[in-house]
Amino acid sequence: xxxxxxxxxxxxxxxxxxxxxxxxxxxxxxxxxxxxxxxxxxxxxxxxxxxxxxxxxxxxxxxxxxxxxxxxxxxxxxxxxxxxxxxxxxxxxxxxxxxxxxxxxxxxxxxxxxxxxxxxxxxxxxxxxxxxxxxxxxxxxxxxxxxxxxxxxxxxxxxxxxxxxxxxxxxxxxxxxxxxxxxxxxxxxxxxxxxxxxxxxxxxxxxxxxxxxxxxxxxxx
Numbered sequence: 001x002x003x004x005x006x007x008x009x010x011x012x013x014x015x016x017x018x019x020x021x022x023x024x025x026x027x028x029x030x031x032x033x034x035x036x037x038x039x040x041x042x043x044x045x046x047x048x049x050x051x052x053x054x055x056x057x058x059x060x061x062x063x064x065x066x067x068x069x070x071x072x073x074x075x076x077x078x079x080x081x082x083x084x085x086x087x088x089x090x091x092x093x094x095x096x097x098x099x100x101x102x103x104x105x106x107x108x109x110x111x112x113x114x115x116x117x118x119x120x121x122x123x124x125x126x127x128x129x130x131x132x133x134x135x136x137x138x139x140x141x142x143x144x145x146x147x148x149x150x151x152x153x154x155x156x157x158x159x160x161x162x163x164x165x166x167x168x169x170x171x172x173x174x175x176x177x178x179x180x181x182x183x184x185x186x187x188x189x190x191x192x193x194x195x196x197x198x199x200x201x202x203x204x205x206x207x208x209x210x211x212x213x214x215x216x217x218x219x220x221x
Contacts, residue, residue: 009109010162020163023058028219029106029163030055033084034132034190038062040073040080053082054127060108060156061115061124071152074112082108082156090186093170094179100166102185108161112154124153135210190216 002023004010012019020026030036036053039046049070053062060082064070074080089102115121125148126137143151170183192214195207 004159004161006162007109007160010107010160012162012164015164018164018166020165021161022163023158024219025163025165026106026158026161027055029086029104030060030084030158031131032104032216032218033086033106034216036060036062036082036084038070038080038082040070040078042069042073052128052132053084054124054131055158056123056127058158060158061127062112062154062156063128064152064154066150066152068152071114071154074154075114077111077113080108080110080112080156082106087188088167089188091166091170092183092186094172094176094181094183098170098172098176100170102166102168104163104165106161106163108156108158110156110160112156115153115155118148120155121148121153124155125151128153133210133214139208 004021004023004026006019006021010021030053034052035050037048037050039048041047047069049064051062051064051070053060055061062082083105085103085105087101087103091100091102093099115124122143125143129137129140169185172183192211195211197207
């Protein structure tokens with residue numbers, strides 16, 4: 001088992017039983033999630049921005065605009081916090097207080113570096129596209145040199161990180177179990193709908209099979 005050593009900042013204080021430092025669990029959650037949120041501070045003002053991400057080995061690549069606040073701040077090695085969250089179910093308890101959600105989340109702390117090497121940047125671009133739809137980068141035009149220059153890619157090492165997972169039924173107070181209220185879990189999931197073709201799609205181009213059975217691959221934890 002490849003474990004990420006917990007630090008003072010990543011050690012869970014509340015509900016430590018839900019914490020996980022197994023790298024395979026952290027990676028599985030990162031690989032399934034479509035969006036990450038990047039937290040950083042500028043002159044004491046916190047910002048949390050959503051963006052796309054992709055993992056290559058023990059590195060997380062995140063996407064942004066060259067002119068954006070995120071790149072201007074993080075290229076100076078400012079501290080960063082990256083989070084992802086997956087919701088698996090609504091946990092409905094007998095009491096309002098004990099309502100919750102079943103979820104899987106990851107928090108990564110550290111610093112980010114701007115990817116400047118063209119070969120690494122192109123690999124990251126392909127990984128970002130394939131993260132959304134497996135194999136998609138091979139079915140598209142490669143990014144031009146100008147497009148590479150207009151887009152920033154940041155790399156964060158997955159070295160200071162933790163996962164948190166909740167599963168199972170509601171946890172009511174013992175005295176509430178006989179109350180006449182329904183309790184349990186309402187499972188939820190991300191579900192793709194039928195593809196909608198671009199109105200300007202060239203006639204005769206069929207829908208890729210990868211879209212017909214699209215779903216986010218979930219690795220059992």
